[in-house]
Amino acid sequence: MAEVQQTGRGTAKIAGAEQASNGAAPGAVGARTLRVGVIGAGYWGPNIIRNLVALERCRLEAVCDADPARLAPIGRLYPAVRREQDARALIGDPALDAIAICTPVHTHYPLAKAALEAGKHVLIEKPMAHSIAAASELVELAAARSLTLMVDHTFVYSGPIKAMRALIESGEIGELLYFDSVRINLGLFQKDVNVVWDLAPHDLSIMDHLLQREPRWVSAIGSAHFGRLENLAYITVRFDGSLIAHFHVNWLAPVKIRRTVIGGSKKMIVYDDLDPSDRVKIYDKGVSINADRAERDRMLVDYRTGDMLAPKIDKTEPLSAVCSQFVDRSLDGKRPLTDGHAGLRVVRLLEAAQQSIARDGARVSL
Amino acid sequence: MAEVQQTGRGTAKIAGAEQASNGAAPGAVGARTLRVGVIGAGYWGPNIIRNLVALERCRLEAVCDADPARLAPIGRLYPAVRREQDARALIGDPALDAIAICTPVHTHYPLAKAALEAGKHVLIEKPMAHSIAAASELVELAAARSLTLMVDHTFVYSGPIKAMRALIESGEIGELLYFDSVRINLGLFQKDVNVVWDLAPHDLSIMDHLLQREPRWVSAIGSAHFGRLENLAYITVRFDGSLIAHFHVNWLAPVKIRRTVIGGSKKMIVYDDLDPSDRVKIYDKGVSINADRAERDRMLVDYRTGDMLAPKIDKTEPLSAVCSQFVDRSLDGKRPLTDGHAGLRVVRLLEAAQQSIARDGARVSL
């Protein structure tokens, strides 16, 4: 992949792709290695670092954080990795093929833009950017330069979500009726973003991946009990037909709840991420419209109750799959599962929710 | 109370009240008996009947239901009680002091109006009426005739709500921040009202009783997956300041959840009506605003975690207290805990929620 670094911006990826397909040795792709730098060693960065280090086709070259106290443990654990305090030292380094950005939300856009402009593949922690405009620009930039732009929507790579996606795709749960999500706990109050931008990206990316539908409008209500940032919010997303999604995110709850209920016309799913044994439960319960007119006068629907199945769930750490996907897609140039478009779709919902909150729940079209 | 029966409509209660205060024999009030008729022997009526029968100061005289199949078991259980198929036979009966109405929502208003006009004290199943106008008229009518008008907001009389009300009243949980309620299950689809009018009265009456605040506006979103009536809805109620209440009601859920979380600035409460052992849990958890400016730059709030207390809860059947309250207040003329005004406050929220649903979540002022 030495060529990639020298061909510079724009053509980098194409050169890489050519090399991949035209390289003399069969299986050369497998032999190549992605040289990665990580910006941000706060809460999430060390997890990304740990998973990147474990990948064969990846070489972690450098880690950057403005705070030396965060770099110290990285030095102890990975003495061979270069440590920097200025992000420009990584972005401008021709020996790096890719950059992973694990910094506060408002810095995602400038860092990612600079990295893409420097011809690097980019992985960004969720949410991808602080605005639709910023996210769109990153998507365009990556497309123009044929670079991999991926967002770390971690849950999309988890066992429960994969099992649920397969179930929905198979048609087994029938027509999708609703998606109800609760993510609450006594959490860390962020100082730069509110609870919507902090917690909702998880659930919005799960919904985006599971439903694969175009939302029509958003309505949201929030409350800021301490300062100006909302610490509690309710978000509704409407789709065509009667499909509806709703999200409760809350930093100020005495108990921890991470539960999603998906209603289908044939089956219903409960996903409780904190259930130690059965995280996904599929209920053979539902209602059927009663076709008999005489009956309809008495009651509109029939009930059906049945078995519940809790399928075996893959327990592999999802972040390992995120990192693996980023490395593989950067090397082979294919579209990652959670590409820039997925990141943009989530940002679009976040910005619409923010606007609706400012207008007391009035609907905001998408 | 012999006079009450002979003086007939309108003046009945006044005569009764005079007798109560002017009666020669001390303790005469305790000796009197309320003669009650129950209209409606469907789902809830038999429960009201069972509890009325058990009260010493009450005599169940008659039960009415248009469906003879519902009257048959009443006859077997209470052979001495008169059975009727026409409500007018009870409302027009001068030998009855009071009427309990346990019929579908849209019949509450005409039946209650007729009963009040006939000089009867009235107990109505929740919600009190189908519209603000109808509920207001009943309140005025009862006031004009000095009759007891009471709504069966059953939960207000339950052990958990009483324990929570005492806690909030004592100031122990601090400033009220939010009220979050979930009431979902695979329920009976009603054919005359949607899920808002069916399930939300429970939670709105609980909120009304616990918070004792004037709501400012309502925003609600619903979805009707089968026919025209919403089977799933999310309702937000805003108060002055940052206090917010939110309700999720759903007839179409694979699991049954009945949980309310109340956030206070000092403590937080979780009320899980389905927890077999600890229905109310009080968490000594919270956040405090950090006064130090330098600290505030780092993080906005401090956390505090502490003990959890699950107080012993009174397990008396709340409907017994409802019936006892109705009988006692009808006899002594004092204001019942859940009077017509309480019923009207809940109907006001229901109608506002319905309007907001029709407008995709736009706020409706109260």
Next chain:
Amino acid sequence: MAEVQQTGRGTAKIAGAEQASNGAAPGAVGARTLRVGVIGAGYWGPNIIRNLVALERCRLEAVCDADPARLAPIGRLYPAVRREQDARALIGDPALDAIAICTPVHTHYPLAKAALEAGKHVLIEKPMAHSIAAASELVELAAARSLTLMVDHTFVYSGPIKAMRALIESGEIGELLYFDSVRINLGLFQKDVNVVWDLAPHDLSIMDHLLQREPRWVSAIGSAHFGRLENLAYITVRFDGSLIAHFHVNWLAPVKIRRTVIGGSKKMIVYDDLDPSDRVKIYDKGVSINADRAERDRMLVDYRTGDMLAPKIDKTEPLSAVCSQFVDRSLDGKRPLTDGHAGLRVVRLLEAAQQSIARDGARVSL
């Protein structure tokens, strides 16, 4: 069945049986009615009464209790039923075909013996008798007179046990390895029997019905913290091979637990009688003996984890099936599911457990 009433003791059943098989009119059996008297209207009696009354082929004629306060509510609910204070009034009544005994344990034997001798079919609350000798005598007496002798092992008729029995019978869970049962709560301390005789009959009868194996020996340990009766006990039952059953019964626990785990070589079952939604869970988990010698040096077994299925469970009240079974078997003369032999098998385990407790856990052969 007119003959039955006149032929009196001893030959009653034979006459009845002849009539059943020789009766001229086809379907005559279905048309007959069992005339039943109930002795004991304390805790369990009223439940038996309520279920007997609801059966078409049964006529509740009389109820007996030494305490008039217990008869009063029976009189209010069932005015047509005769009330007596002396059991002999029922046992000696030629107009009764059958007797249900719901009295303290030590009275089961004399009452049942007298009733059988008087030619009545007999249903006895669990445990059937206070000793093996007494239980054996009742079994012999019923056999000699061709009368129905049935014990109310209620759980055997419940949805969860029926589902589990079907599963075990089908061979789906493989070889039975263990049966582990916990039944604890802050319960009513009985004054006539200890916790073994009070609670363990439930679990021993469940085990007897599910496993259908001959136990070899019993070992038990108990503790009496208040007075002379054990309020906590642990009972082990051993079968041929490596199958083992264990029971924990406790009147003095702060939490209520009703859980049985059944280990099979192919699947395992968890039965939690207090789980509101999924009372029976079938786990596709297990171990397989590792045949590979080299592997065996490293580890003896392989693990297998898989799906969990919670089948839909019949929620019919089991006591209704108990009463229905008693009436039908008394009328048709066939063997009831929980006959005197089943009652005797449970009493045998109880007496052995009691003996082992007296000897600090030493094994007692059966």
Next chain:
Amino acid sequence: MAEVQQTGRGTAKIAGAEQASNGAAPGAVGARTLRVGVIGAGYWGPNIIRNLVALERCRLEAVCDADPARLAPIGRLYPAVRREQDARALIGDPALDAIAICTPVHTHYPLAKAALEAGKHVLIEKPMAHSIAAASELVELAAARSLTLMVDHTFVYSGPIKAMRALIESGEIGELLYFDSVRINLGLFQKDVNVVWDLAPHDLSIMDHLLQREPRWVSAIGSAHFGRLENLAYITVRFDGSLIAHFHVNWLAPVKIRRTVIGGSKKMIVYDDLDPSDRVKIYDKGVSINADRAERDRMLVDYRTGDMLAPKIDKTEPLSAVCSQFVDRSLDGKRPLTDGHAGLRVVRLLEAAQQSIARDGARVSL
């Protein structure tokens, strides 16, 4: 501590102790460092290593494991630590003050004996040894040489156990009545020890620490479904009076349960180690002996139900406290909380349980 290394066996500790008290510089103790070697880098060793490394007064010098594959990751994480494949290289090293033994149970005794004879302080993973004789010899050896002998009864150092110990010590739960423990899951089948020696040391050490009573006898029953080692066992421990303890350990359960119930005459405790929020719950429930003779005829005890309190629990990793305790006690010569005597008490119960299993539950005196 230089003298310690040179004075050699036997007097090592005394020399160290003298130095501690007679050293010229005040605060010298605090300045000294314990030089430790760890034998065994399988499942538990790396956890011990991670916690030792984090301690200021400890220097991890060497790690030994016969399997080089286990040493490799140690080398990557701690490049400065010497790696050895032969335990004698550590035991014979005069530059080491202490040895931590994290190897299979049957090797504990020879390794610990050699280490003590070499004048090293010794920390041993639970159970301390494979027999009473072996454990006793280690206790005597350590006493004779004034060396620290400590067993890693990890749970004793955990937040829940510390909270429960304080509660029992305060007398708040009243007289101790019973201790009931369940530790089951689909676990790793050990090839060298049965489930009693593998899992029960946890619960026996918890009991030993919480109750602080001398047990009188043991009764145990076990079953070996695969091979010769028991994979399921029930152990009863009797004390003077009516205090009783019972343990269920099981490698072959479909669900994971880690729960201890402690019954006291005033309060009761439920400790559920898997409860994510409330691991210790204190119930103000109980019974009181009814002194009234007339009442006693009706029922022997009165019930008392009350509040439940879940105190805030310290979440510090207990193994960190174990390692810290070992280092501090080795340096200051004081008795560690879980010393050799504690280890011996647990081994005594294990051996008695094993004997009882061989005799089908017959009691084995201690």
